[in-house]
Amino acid sequence: MSNNTFQKVLVQALVLGLLPFGIIACSAETAENSENSFTSETPEDYGDLLLTYEETDNQEFEDIRAALEESAFFDDLIIEINDEMIFTEDINVEFASCGEANAYYNPEDSTITMCYELIADYVAIFEEDIETEEDYINEVIDASSFTFFHELGHAMVDQYDLPITGNEEDAVDNFATIVLLDVYGDDYGVLSGMLQFEDDAEVEQESDVEELAFWDEHALSSQRFYNTACLIYGSDPDAFNFIIEEEYLPEDRAERCEEEYEQKSEAWWTLLDPFFK
Ligand SMILES: [Zn+2]
Secondary structure (H helix, E strand, C coil), X not given: CCCCCHHHHHHHHHHCCCCCHHHHHCHHHHXXXXXCCCCCCCCCCCECEEEEECCCCCHHHHHHHHHHHHHCHHHHHHHHHHHHECECCCEEEEEECCCCCCEEEECCCCEXXXXXXXXXXXXXXXXXXXXXXXXXXXXXXXXXXXHHHHXXXXXXXXXXXXXXXXXXXXXXXXXXXXXXXXXXXXXXXXXXXXXXXXXXXXXXXXXXXHHCCCCCCCCCHHHHHHHHHHHHHHHCCCCCCHHHHCCCCCHHXXXXXXXXXXXXXXXXXXXXXXXXX
């Protein structure tokens, strides 16, 4: 991941004509003065993201914790986000053992929990690519970053009272994809996210149709895979042409992915604009 900052995306959005200049230049005034504005008033900055890594007795989880601590990837990322973003109260970010392969945001105590079990499962998908200590550290980071931004998306929807139409789970998948691409240009993190959905989709495809969780808040992994692939491809069809060439995404869907990406990227950066420092 590069050292680009969150703020740079606003410049990029301006260059691409994604955001009207007025919103960027004076978001607070826009909110106060325009009856038609849906942007929130910029709140006071009373909070930060607070990062902790829980120690465990499990050697595999300790290896993951050591990789995370040694790289300082999330430590640096969180310093950068705290520098750029307003939070009205602290949000805990805990890497911990949960007894299940999961990650979640709990609005009751404003805590994002990233379970070592989930990271271990995702690192296992890319086991073949791991030859050196450095490869391992990179895979741990790539396996964690999409999920972290998905959960941060939930935390922002909660704390900023963001208006979301459609399914929030889909919206924060989009946020994770867009922030990794737009702010960090992080191909590995975002492609790791896509391939994690593909891996889960393979399990679904081996199940009977009636066993699939159509009732779940989350779309099926097969759908999350295609939706994520579409946004990645749509963000830069030339750079991500392999998504079509290697038939990750059918051409019928790919046709409108550039528009899908622009619509969702613009929506997210417009919603978040009042919350940049
Ligand atoms: Zn979620």
